[in-house]
Amino acid sequence: MRTAVVAGLLALSVSACTASPADHQAWQESADHAVGAAITGVGTAQVVIDAAAQDHLTHPYGVIALTDALDTADGEVATFAAAQPPDDLQTDHTRILTALHEALTLLAEVRYAYASPGLTADQDRELGDRIDDELAALEELSASLTAGGLS
Amino acid sequence: MKKFVALALGILTAIGGFVDIGDLVTNAQVGARFGLSLGGVVVIGVLGICVFAEMSGRVAACSGRATFDLVRERLGPGMGLLNLIASLFVTLLTFIAEIGGVALSIALVSSVSEVLVVPFIGILVWLVLWRAKFSIMEDVLGLLGLALVVFIVALWQLGPDWGQLVQQAVTMDKPEDEDWMTYAYYSVALFGAAMTPYEVFFFSSGGVEEKWTAKDLGTMRANVFVGFPLGGLLSLAIAGSAAMVFGPLGVEVDSLSQVGLPVGVALGKIGLAFVLVGFVAATFGAACETGLSTGYSLAQFFGWQWGKFVRPGAAARFHLVLILATLLAVGVLMTGVDPILVTEVSVVASAVALPLTYFPILVVANDRDYMGDHVNGRLANGLGTIYLLLVVVASVAAIPLLVLTGMGA
Numbered sequence: 001m002r003t004a005v006v007a008g009l010l011a012l013s014v015s016a017c018t019a020s021p022a023d024h025q026a027w028q029e030s031a032d033h034a035v036g037a038a039i040t041g042v043g044t045a046q047v048v049i050d051a052a053a054q055d056h057l058t059h060p061y062g063v064i065a066l067t068d069a070l071d072t073a074d075g076e077v078a079t080f081a082a083a084q085p086p087d088d089l090q091t092d093h094t095r096i097l098t099a100l101h102e103a104l105t106l107l108a109e110v111r112y113a114y115a116s117p118g119l120t121a122d123q124d125r126e127l128g129d130r131i132d133d134e135l136a137a138l139e140e141l142s143a144s145l146t147a148g149g150l151s
Numbered sequence: 152m153k154k155f156v157a158l159a160l161g162i163l164t165a166i167g168g169f170v171d172i173g174d175l176v177t178n179a180q181v182g183a184r185f186g187l188s189l190g191g192v193v194v195i196g197v198l199g200i201c202v203f204a205e206m207s208g209r210v211a212a213c214s215g216r217a218t219f220d221l222v223r224e225r226l227g228p229g230m231g232l233l234n235l236i237a238s239l240f241v242t243l244l245t246f247i248a249e250i251g252g253v254a255l256s257i258a259l260v261s262s263v264s265e266v267l268v269v270p271f272i273g274i275l276v277w278l279v280l281w282r283a284k285f286s287i288m289e290d291v292l293g294l295l296g297l298a299l300v301v302f303i304v305a306l307w308q309l310g311p312d313w314g315q316l317v318q319q320a321v322t323m324d325k326p327e328d329e330d331w332m333t334y335a336y337y338s339v340a341l342f343g344a345a346m347t348p349y350e351v352f353f354f355s356s357g358g359v360e361e362k363w364t365a366k367d368l369g370t371m372r373a374n375v376f377v378g379f380p381l382g383g384l385l386s387l388a389i390a391g392s393a394a395m396v397f398g399p400l401g402v403e404v405d406s407l408s409q410v411g412l413p414v415g416v417a418l419g420k421i422g423l424a425f426v427l428v429g430f431v432a433a434t435f436g437a438a439c440e441t442g443l444s445t446g447y448s449l450a451q452f453f454g455w456q457w458g459k460f461v462r463p464g465a466a467a468r469f470h471l472v473l474i475l476a477t478l479l480a481v482g483v484l485m486t487g488v489d490p491i492l493v494t495e496v497s498v499v500a501s502a503v504a505l506p507l508t509y510f511p512i513l514v515v516a517n518d519r520d521y522m523g524d525h526v527n528g529r530l531a532n533g534l535g536t537i538y539l540l541l542v543v544v545a546s547v548a549a550i551p552l553l554v555l556t557g558m559g560a
Binding site for chain 2: 039046047050
């Protein structure tokens, strides 16, 4: 009896370590969360860039706000990327990951440009437009997810 | 005139000292996601802390003894120990979060990583706890904390639809895209942030430090019933500012830098300077209060000499606890753990520990042997009982809600 319990517990532990696909609901929640984190990061960057354009922020404060936004979004996206999607949602998973990586790349670009050497008025406008477009794309993605799927 | 100045100073420091890292972070998070629809919880929490702070202040003024001192004597060592363990755990967690909050605030000014700043802040906090006079520590940091009033100015400048904000708060109008479970989780977190246990320990022990007597009851009540609600107004302004700037973008608040951004947007660099001073003062003041509270609770339970009104040499064990608590906080933060995460955990842990903290105060405040003529009246008992029921509900619901919502994710 005791051997059977130990064997059962071992089997349970080993099965918990395998990369079995998440169920649909867990994947959906995880995707929602990751897209939400990207919206938070890009939205924060928009607030920082707009405020900096009006000379409303000190440079260190702006840099740290952008770094925090990038760090948080990066962590959430990494968690989503590491999870195994359900087999029939792999295409959606890849599509979301592509969108999230685009958002992270933009966030990193904004942070680098703002931190040094600083933004010119033209760069500020250009980055502002790209942030607006990225936010719109992420919000569309989020709305599709909430509605029940991408396909 | 001197009495009036003392009264005004007490009220101002109560306002400035009301907000800590838990209030800053939780109110901004809630504001960004729920607007002011949880404003009613802040009001309920502030009234609750007023009820119990007044009770514990009255106990200190009438008996000349602080909370833990009486809890063990009145309720026995078993109940006292349970109360001590729960409160000490939450207070230590809050102490870690506050030191982390100071580090994050300094990082916002200096761009130096918060992990590198933590040891210096630990030394500075310990130096203040060891050397600074109690009244100077409380007054200076409380007055500097008033810089956070800039959130009220910022909210005004952001030009909200006041009618809509009030309607949100009054009708508790949950946003459609949020579920009730998450709404309930943040209600409990806000309640825990407003009614943090250390506030009553610090308040009652501070009363003993400052040698309150029954003659000081009027001043104490003015501090509580005027200062705390005005401090609560700061909490609502933080939530309102976050709602105005982040709400329309669907942005959630995950960092201290985001908490101050709305003020920068509304008022520019001068506003931001006030925010930074306020952040440092509020978190540093709360770090000193929570640090002292760990020493107060242990020393009062075990009957050691305690307090800053005696020479450090005469209260060696009390000061040793302060050193160990500071070392523990610095050690935890040096691991690189996110202070915001510690803050989020600490406010929920506060909610869990609330009944163990507040029930004994209600019992002691009803004991005529300690309180004489100043024993609880009907109003204090009625409110105390209602709040005891509320804190039990919050305490029971806190952990299940934390698990079910994935910490409000």
